[in-house]
Amino acid sequence: MIPIANPRDIFMHIPAMVMSATFGLIGGVVLAGIIGFNWLGWVTNDTVERTARLRAEAAVISALSPICVQKFREEAGVDERLIKLKRDSAWQQTNFISRGGWATLPGRSKPDLDVARACAAALVGAKT
Template identity: 35%
Template structure:
């Protein structure tokens, strides 16, 4: 079977064009893979749930009878030690779970503003 003379340059040009469009699309066009989309969606969901739970954490701290002692301990600490101590207070635990959430602990600490800034 004989192909027309223009077939080889046409196929070569189409392949180079497809590669170029793919590079441009993923680099500047905003295209992403499904894996990246799922990762971003999961991260956004975690952030939104954490933000929604901050008032619950603050309310738990406000109704805790040992609040002042726990806040004094939190104020004495800094960095990851403060986050770990916040997790130990029980305020950063989602209702219905047994384990505290470190993202909620960090968000709750930011909301409580223990440094007074």
């Protein structure tokens, strides 16, 4: 055993091959992480959960918006309301659908704004 007076001198007594292999290993791990996350599609658990939540919300909205469209079309005066809806801006359309109660789903007391937005888009985009 070689006596070491200063703890910083420990690196001076490690063989060069071990130091090269250690730095190569560290560099390889860093490089693999950079390549994996940037180009190979690796993702963290948080990213997977966020993506799954967004997809589930989008699926629910796309499943519920036809109910809103149907409720809108079943009431009297649909042609006048549709003309007014098409004249409004996107924000006003969402607000119009929400206030009309068509985006208020069974069992809920308040309208769902995402469903109202999708409903307005479907109504405005639909050919009459």
